[in-house]
Amino acid sequence: MAMALLWAVGVSSWGCLGRHLARHFSRAAGREERPGGEELRRLLLDDLAPTPRSERGQELLFGLSPCLLALRAARRRVARLLLQAGRSGLQGERAELLRVAEARDIPVLRLRRQKLDALCRFQVHQGVCMEVSPLKPxxxxxxxxxxxxxxxxxxxxxxxxxxxxxxxxxxxxxxxxxxxxxxxxxxxxxxxxxxxxxxxxxxxxxxxxxxxxxxxxxxxxxxxxxxxxxxxxxxxxxxxxxxxxxxxxxxxxxxxxxxxxxxxxxxxxxxxxxxxxxxxxxxxxxxxxxQLPPGLExxxxxxxxxxxxxxxxSQRKGSSGERKREHLLQDPREPSTTSEGPGLAQHPGLSSGSEQERQNGS
Structure with a gap:
């Protein structure tokens, strides 16, 4: 009985919240505060979640790549690096992150996973957060x-x-x-x-x-x-x-x-x-x-x-697309002056998995 009562209260509260949000966005749309309102009103609440902030009012940057690239770029003031406690033997990018922070005398604090989750409003932080100054255009x-x-x-x-x-x-x-x-x-x-x-x-x-x-x-x-x-x-x-x-x-x-x-x-x-x-x-x-139905155009x-x-x-000179076009237009009787293989293998955005498969004979 108690569980049923709690469930009913929860549904009622969520319904009130939903009606409140609907009225809020409806009034905002009437005032044209949010251009393109219909699609934006369909966004999930967590898509427009408040900016995670530290207890000291600074922004809380989260995720391994954002934190590491922010340190490398040095555009932000970094107050503290927060790492998930219990991760022993940091390797790769995490080890580099720690080395850069220590070299710049940035305080490093280790927190439990639950504390990091709460600070980040349960965003995916990968065990790494930083208290930083805002970045503005x-x-x-x-x-x-x-x-x-x-x-x-x-x-x-x-x-x-x-x-x-x-x-x-x-x-x-x-x-x-x-x-x-x-x-x-x-x-x-x-x-x-x-x-x-x-x-x-x-x-x-x-x-x-x-x-x-x-x-x-x-x-x-x-x-x-x-x-x-x-x-x-x-x-x-x-x-x-x-x-x-x-x-x-x-x-x-x-x-x-x-x-x-x-x-x-x-x-x-x-x-x-x-x-x-x-x-x-x-x-x-x-x-x-x-042919597309209305709403999917x-x-x-x-x-x-x-x-x-x-x-x-892909039209940029020297790109793989440009090299491919040159290769297709080349006289087949002439020796090839381009090679797709090395160009693709050296591209930083492509995985080397295909090369590994060839080595394994697959």
Whole structure:
């Protein structure tokens, strides 16, 4: 009987909480505080969890890669390194983490797993946390001016009002992996650079150049006048594109990267704002492989970012894609001047598992 009563109270409390959250997001959407509200309202509560903070009010960075890369980059002030107690004989990256912390006279504290779990709000910390100062985007005015003639294959990624920390982290990870030069975010209505973002980016956030602007349309127009191509992104051509718009829409597979480019991605739910879309010279889209029902005609923003960036960056001179195209165009009677094998084996993002399988005779 007691268990049934507790269960009923729990359900009632959760129902009240759910109604409260629904009213909160409904009012916020009415005030247009959260652009793209419908998709964002469907996010799980833990996707928008509060930023983990230490007992002294600093941010609590968690996860092996974020902590190690933060130490290497030395962009943050580090108050303490927190390690899970009971892990004897630290090896590999954990041993390096401890060595770097001790070399910089950073206090090291060993805590029980339960204490680390509570401090991190039960995020996946891998037994490693650090009390650190916040990391914030720099004003875009601090960007070192790069003239279009310096390098025709410069690529900056511009993010308008991304609000899900895991989406932002995944986008930053792909951008860093694929060779994006700089990232620009909007100063308002955007997710800050939190520890959750750093963990989702596998620490890429700690080493990337991230800038922000409060006047994105003005920034894009200024870069356009300097000779940059401003390429926005849209889902399959549909109602979000004004019928009177004269901005050409091109499949990302047909895009030719022949000058410095700003690739602009929009909010998770509403895409690009009208002002930003009007500042674009070209709109890129990812064409689906089949007829799609309503509601599935667009991709998650982090997935779309990976596809778009790869389709552009594969055109970079010296990339494996460029070498492959040269190989296909080469006269078969001439000796080959490129080799896919060494190029792939040396790529830092690829596993050496296939080489190990060959050695084992599989």
């Amino acid at each position: 720099r004003p875009w005015t601090e960007v070192e001016e790069a003239r279009p003639g310096d390098d025709p294959q410069q690529l900056w990624l511009v993010l308008e009002r991304l609000q899900d920390p895991r989406n932002l982290g995944s986008v930053l990870r792909s951008a860093h992996f694929l060779g994006v030069d700089k990232v620009i975010t909007t100063g308002r209505n955007s997710c800050p650079l939190t520890p959750v973002v750093s963990k989702a980016s596998a620490g890429a956030m700690e080493v990337m150049d991230v800038f922000s602007t409060d006047d994105l349309a003005g920034f894009l127009q200024a870069k356009s006048r300097q000779g940059w191509l401003v390429a926005g992104t849209v889902s399959c051509p549909g109602p979000e594109i004004s019928p009177s718009s004269d901005i050409p829409i091109t499949s990302c597979l047909e895009f030719l990267w022949d000058r410095p480019t700003l690739l602009v991605l929009g909010n998770e739910g509403s895409g690009l704002s009208l002002a930003v879309q009007a500042s674009c010279q070209l709109l890129l889209t990812i064409l689906p492989g089949r 667009s991709l998650n923003v982090s997935v779309a970012a990976g596809i778009l960036l790869h389709s552009i960056c």
